[in-house]
Amino acid sequence: MSSRPLDGRWLAAAVVGAYALLAALTAHAWGIGPALSAAGVPSVGAPFSDLYVFPAAAAEFSRGGNPYVRNDADPWRRTYNYPRAWLLFMRYPYAAVPWLGFGIAAAWLATLGAVWGRLSPGQGLLAGGLACSPPVALALERGNSDLLIFIGIAAAIGCLQRGWRAPAWVILLGGALLKLYPIVAFAAFFGAGGRRARGWVAAAALGFALWVGLHADEFRAIAHNTPMGGPAISYGSTVVFSIAEKLHGDRTGEWGAYVGEAWLGSVGAACLAAGMGGAGWWRGRQRARTGGPPVPTLDQARIGFQAGAAVYVATFVLGSNFAYRYIFLLFCLPWLWRRRDEAPMAGWRRAAAAALVVSLWSNPMWWIPLIALREVSDWTLFATLAWLLGASLAGAPRGQRFSDSPEGRAASS
Numbered sequence: 001m002s003s004r005p006l007d008g009r010w011l012a013a014a015v016v017g018a019y020a021l022l023a024a025l026t027a028h029a030w031g032i033g034p035a036l037s038a039a040g041v042p043s044v045g046a047p048f049s050d051l052y053v054f055p056a057a058a059a060e061f062s063r064g065g066n067p068y069v070r071n072d073a074d075p076w077r078r079t080y081n082y083p084r085a086w087l088l089f090m091r092y093p094y095a096a097v098p099w100l101g102f103g104i105a106a107a108w109l110a111t112l113g114a115v116w117g118r119l120s121p122g123q124g125l126l127a128g129g130l131a132c133s134p135p136v137a138l139a140l141e142r143g144n145s146d147l148l149i150f151i152g153i154a155a156a157i158g159c160l161q162r163g164w165r166a167p168a169w170v171i172l173l174g175g176a177l178l179k180l181y182p183i184v185a186f187a188a189f190f191g192a193g194g195r196r197a198r199g200w201v202a203a204a205a206l207g208f209a210l211w212v213g214l215h216a217d218e219f220r221a222i223a224h225n226t227p228m229g230g231p232a233i234s235y236g237s238t239v240v241f242s243i244a245e246k247l248h249g250d251r252t253g254e255w256g257a258y259v260g261e262a263w264l265g266s267v268g269a270a271c272l273a274a275g276m277g278g279a280g281w282w283r284g285r286q287r288a289r290t291g292g293p294p295v296p297t298l299d300q301a302r303i304g305f306q307a308g309a310a311v312y313v314a315t316f317v318l319g320s321n322f323a324y325r326y327i328f329l330l331f332c333l334p335w336l337w338r339r340r341d342e343a344p345m346a347g348w349r350r351a352a353a354a355a356l357v358v359s360l361w362s363n364p365m366w367w368i369p370l371i372a373l374r375e376v377s378d379w380t381l382f383a384t385l386a387w388l389l390g391a392s393l394a395g396a397p398r399g400q401r402f403s404d405s406p407e408g409r410a411a412s413s
Contacts, residue, residue, distance in 0.1 A: 015131070138322075236265075304335065326360055336349045349388065
């Protein structure tokens with residue numbers, strides 16, 4: 001009787017542990033700033049800096065100020081750029097920031113292992129490398145709130161995988177009210193199948209629209225206060241215009257030649273997403289009509305891909321995003337790596353997986369010409385994910401529960 005192969009997640013954990021030890025030793029020898037620079041992470045002077053914004057805003061509100069306008073309590077004088085709802089639970093003193101930062105990082109890594117599920121040894125090594133990539137290191141070093149949103153979406157995916165749609169709906173809507181972009185993760189409801197998926201999503205869209213309408217002034221202040229990352233630490237449809245603006249300004253000393261045209265990037269990306277997603281949808285419907293294998297309703301890898309791909313595609317269209325938001329691509333890996341099913345999509349999935357690796361590790365902080373490679377990879381990843389998202393949603397089950405039958409369990413194994 002043969003023994004069960006090693007779960008690659010142990011190898012991924014070993015890679016992450018070795019990387020963390022190397023980072024700690026480098027920081028001890030060189031100092032935190034140079035160590036972060038070597039890892040491709042720009043430092044602002046203190047770890048977990050994004051966690052300081054919440055106690056600072058709470059302090060400003062408590063003394064009658066408005067941190068959306070002026071936030072002197074923040075160590076970097078950053079104005080507040082989150083909904084006030086965050087302060088209902090993100091209440092802690094400054095002294096707790098280091099412990100909270102390490103706790104969030106540990107919880108995120110544990111969540112990531114649960115999301116990935118069992119991996120082959122080779123997948124585990126590659127997954128560990130991706131978990132050490134500069135965008136992930138940036139998210140962990142800043143203690144960014146996207147880590148909490150990731151954990152929430154992972155919990156919702158786990159609920160959907162068990163057929164618990166009401167808890168998943170509450171979790172995803174809560175994330176959307178806190179950070180807006182998680183509203184697109186409701187794509188997983190369509191991917192999970194069920195006759196009432198449209199109703200769940202429509203109810204979420206209505207609640208989201210009402211919330212945003214009632215807090216419009218707050219969200220306008222948030223949009224105004226949210227900084228734009230430089231092109232070296234950003235992704236999205238408008239980054240190419242930021243690059244052109246920087247090159248033009250360095251050459252001529254004049255600024256403003258391209259920034260006003262950045263909206264063209266969003267329009268172009270929206271058209272590309274619609275075209276590629278539509279083509280993928282058509283291919284998925286064709287495959288369903290020709291009798292492809294049954295798609296399991298409660299397939300965590302598939303709905304995880306749909307949630308993660310929807311977040312990346314939507315945020316890419318909207319414009320420039322800090323690189324730490326790449327972390328949502330890690331939801332896509334288990335489905336992109338599959339070999340046993342969805343054979344007609346195999347080429348697209350390999351292309352998306354390759355582009356994902358290149359985007360995460362093409363870090364212009366090390367060598368600025370890598371920004372060109374990263375842009376090509378980002379747009380390739382965007383297009384392939386849009387196609388795969390359309391194809392996977394077109395092939396989603398409509399109320400059947402294949403996973404509850406022997407055939408369905410075999411298809412999802």
